[in-house]
Amino acid sequence: xxxxxxxxxxxxxxxxxxxxxxxxxxxxxxxxxxxxxxxxxxxxxxxxxxxxxxxxxxxxxxxxxxxxxxxxxxxxxxxxxxxxxxxxxxxxxxxxxxxxxxxxxxxxxxxxxxxxxxxx
Amino acid sequence: xxxxxxxxxxxxxxxxxxxxxxxxxxxxxxxxxxxxxxxxxxxxxxxxxxxxxxxxxxxxxxxxxxxxxxxxxxxxxxxxxxxxxxxxxxxxxxxxxxxxxxxxxxxxxxxxxxxxxxxxxxxxxxxxxxxxxxxxxxxxxxxxxxxxxxxxxxxxxxxxxxxxxxxxxxxxxxxxxxxxxxxxxxxxxxxxxxxxxxxxxxxxxxxxxxxxxxxxxxxxxxxxxxxxxxxxxxxxxxxxxxxxxxxxxxxxxxxxxxxxxxxxxxxxxxxxxxxxxxxxxxxxxxxxxxxxxxxxxxxxxxxxxxxxxxxxxxxxxxxxxxxxxxxxxxxxxxxxxxxxxxxxxxxxxxxxxxxxxxxxxxxxxxxxxxxxxxxxxxxxxxxxxxxxxxxxxxxxxxxxxxxxxxxxxxxxxxxxxxxxxxxxxxxxxxxxxxxxxxxxxxxxxxxxxxxxxxxxxxxxxxxxxxxxxxxxxxxxxxxxxxxxxxxxxxxxxxxxxxxxxxxxxxxxxxxxxxxxxxxxxxxxxxxxxxxxxxxxxxxxxxxxxxxxxxxxxxxxxxxx
Numbered sequence: 001x002x003x004x005x006x007x008x009x010x011x012x013x014x015x016x017x018x019x020x021x022x023x024x025x026x027x028x029x030x031x032x033x034x035x036x037x038x039x040x041x042x043x044x045x046x047x048x049x050x051x052x053x054x055x056x057x058x059x060x061x062x063x064x065x066x067x068x069x070x071x072x073x074x075x076x077x078x079x080x081x082x083x084x085x086x087x088x089x090x091x092x093x094x095x096x097x098x099x100x101x102x103x104x105x106x107x108x109x110x111x112x113x114x115x116x117x118x119x120x
Numbered sequence: 121x122x123x124x125x126x127x128x129x130x131x132x133x134x135x136x137x138x139x140x141x142x143x144x145x146x147x148x149x150x151x152x153x154x155x156x157x158x159x160x161x162x163x164x165x166x167x168x169x170x171x172x173x174x175x176x177x178x179x180x181x182x183x184x185x186x187x188x189x190x191x192x193x194x195x196x197x198x199x200x201x202x203x204x205x206x207x208x209x210x211x212x213x214x215x216x217x218x219x220x221x222x223x224x225x226x227x228x229x230x231x232x233x234x235x236x237x238x239x240x241x242x243x244x245x246x247x248x249x250x251x252x253x254x255x256x257x258x259x260x261x262x263x264x265x266x267x268x269x270x271x272x273x274x275x276x277x278x279x280x281x282x283x284x285x286x287x288x289x290x291x292x293x294x295x296x297x298x299x300x301x302x303x304x305x306x307x308x309x310x311x312x313x314x315x316x317x318x319x320x321x322x323x324x325x326x327x328x329x330x331x332x333x334x335x336x337x338x339x340x341x342x343x344x345x346x347x348x349x350x351x352x353x354x355x356x357x358x359x360x361x362x363x364x365x366x367x368x369x370x371x372x373x374x375x376x377x378x379x380x381x382x383x384x385x386x387x388x389x390x391x392x393x394x395x396x397x398x399x400x401x402x403x404x405x406x407x408x409x410x411x412x413x414x415x416x417x418x419x420x421x422x423x424x425x426x427x428x429x430x431x432x433x434x435x436x437x438x439x440x441x442x443x444x445x446x447x448x449x450x451x452x453x454x455x456x457x458x459x460x461x462x463x464x465x466x467x468x469x470x471x472x473x474x475x476x477x478x479x480x481x482x483x484x485x486x487x488x489x490x491x492x493x494x495x496x497x498x499x500x501x502x503x504x505x506x507x508x509x510x511x512x513x514x515x516x517x518x519x520x521x522x523x524x525x526x527x528x529x530x531x532x533x534x535x536x537x538x539x540x541x542x543x544x545x546x547x548x549x550x551x552x553x554x555x556x557x558x559x560x561x562x563x564x565x566x567x568x569x570x571x572x573x574x575x576x577x578x579x580x581x582x583x584x585x586x587x588x589x590x591x592x593x594x595x596x597x598x599x600x601x602x603x604x605x606x607x608x609x610x611x612x613x614x615x616x617x618x619x620x621x622x623x624x625x626x627x628x629x630x631x632x633x634x635x636x637x638x639x640x641x642x643x644x645x646x647x648x649x650x651x652x653x654x655x656x657x658x659x660x661x662x663x664x665x666x667x668x669x670x671x672x673x674x675x676x677x678x679x680x
Contacts, residue, residue, distance in 0.1 A: 020167055020171075022146075022147070022153075022218065023147070023217060023218055023219065024171060024172070024217045024218065025167050025168070025170070025171035025172040025217075025218070026170065026171060027169070027170060062149070062152055062153055063149045066153050066167055067153070067167070084602070085602055086541075086599075086602065086603070086604060087169075087541060087599075090169065090541055090542065090550075091169050091170065094170055095170070095542035095543060095552075096542055096550060096552075096553055097470050097542055097552045097553055097556060098470075098542075101170075101200060101215075102170050
């Protein structure tokens with residue numbers, strides 16, 4: 001028998017759910033209990049496809065948020081779910097040309113993304 | 121300047137009232153996001169990366185001191201103390217809360233402003249030459265035409281759901297400062313053999329994913345035929361424009377696919393039908409109404425020249441002031457007057473941003489020294505169209521006190537940049553930090569003047585809000601496998617000789633862009649025949665090769 005070798009199963013990339021808050025448009029992340037948080041490190045992490053599907057189902061709260069979606073993260077050693085894509089890094093921090101605005105300006109929020117590359 | 125009549129005011133108030141009800145129903149849960157989204161977009165409200173964004177129309181870029189002051193109040197009361205002036209001559213507020221937006225729209229209505237048709241597949245805010253009514257080279261002020269089109273197109277039921285958005289620009293000068301050849305319809309005022317003013321009608325221009333230079337569909341259109349002819353174009357587009365693919369839905373694709381001659385034949389047939397219908401042109405504007413509109417745009421009563429000698433003495437005495445007048449002052453048709461461009465491109469700041477304090481300062485200056493008129497240019501600067509040369513020292517002092525005195529209009533640091541990924545949900549990369557880095561690198565004013573006229577235009581995605589296709593140097597930010605990457609185009613031109621820039625080669629990482637631009641400039645200075653030969657002229661004479669060699673020295677070396 002010949003043929004292609006079986007395709008290697010693509011490794012699942014851990015995910016979280018993010019959306020924009022309905023009232024102010026702020027970036028929010030879904031927690032385990034279905035509530036929304038402004039702090040990325042509090043986000044519920046899906047470690048497999050079933051968990052991701054369940055999180056997405058939990059996020060359907062049209063009276064609270066707009067446009068929930070799954071995004072890829074990399075779980076850091078300190079427990080922070082760092083977004084893989086740079087777009088999500090800017091969403092977490094705020095405009096890179098205005099460090100005085102957005103989440104990066106709020107000292108109460110523990111940020112996961114590295115702010116060192118933000119323009120000043 | 122045009123002032124709302126009772127009908128205009130009532131119409132805008134009614135729209136705000138309806139939107140207030142829609143917002144309340146969205147917050148209560150009575151409307152879903154799918155139901156609400158088209159309603160909010162029709163009122164200029166977007167949802168971006170970090171917050172909502174409200175895009176406010178500034179028709180043909182003209183506003184009064186009171187209107188600018190109201191924008192400052194809105195920025196301070198409901199936003200974060202600043203606004204962003206755009207390449208569509210509009211202003212965007214980046215941080216409004218949903219519940220506040222009806223109040224913001226009410227505040228706008230109080231000064232005759234709104235956010236209607238700043239989004240959606242409709243006829244958008246009509247743009248015009250920012251030097252309208254003041255330029256020395258003008259045939260006729262384009263703003264009465266733009267205002268007539270604004271009134272005709274606002275809430276036009278037939279054109280509320282076009283295949284795609286539709287942009288119209290008007291210029292009254294042979295030197296095109298309104299980028300008319302990159303619009304769905306561009307109108308250029310011209311005179312016929314008998315010396316009568318009319319329009320050269322250009323159709324099918326556009327930037328974005330598929331950049332196209334507009335084509336002349338009618339060489340001379342009598343002024344009174346404007347509305348039936350534009351309506352004929354819109355009607356043909358509305359029926360024939362593609363709706364199956366949003367990337368092929370603009371009129372430029374229809375003109376490209378069906379051919380200009382075919383589109384022209386259909387437009388002319390529709391125009392003829394309209395002109396014959398009901399014993400006359402059905403939508404031809406009432407001459408009394410066009411006269412009423414035109415009366416709002418009569419030139420201000422110009423004052424006497426004042427002390428011109430003192431102005432010249434100040435230029436001789438203060439090199440900074442002199443440099444500013446060399447770059448930021450344009451010729452006015454009235455002797456003793458000038459047109460001032462206030463640069464919103466302070467080195468290191470986001471192009472087009474102004475704080476509430478700066479907006480108030482500009483409003484004050486316009487009221488005191490500029491016949492109460494301000495303009496927003498598509499190059500993201502603010503224009504004082506009518507100022508006495510003898511007032512310039514006072515104006516400059518006030519601008520300096522408010523950090524608005526950058527002397528760089530038309531130079532390398534006068535960069536157009538869209539908001540990019542710092543704000544925009546559509547962006548694939550950032551624009552603003554690239555503009556900031558380039559401006560900082562070329563901050564030396566003497567070096568900038570040595571380089572001379574230079575238009576760098578940066579877009580953070582293929583939609584080209586930063587007009588990168590028509591920049592002498594265009595920069596397009598893309599996402600290449602999860603990394604920001606910047607493609608460079610060369611030789612673009614936004615004027616009456618509009619040209620789409622040529623892609624130079626592979627893109628650059630964000631941290632490589634400034635060095636790449638530096639190499640381009642070095643090559644230009646090396647190769648230009650004389651200081652009068654601008655970058656664009658040198659590029660047209662030399663072609664891509666020497667600039668490509670400068671951009672990719674390693675590739676050229678390896679190939680040798």
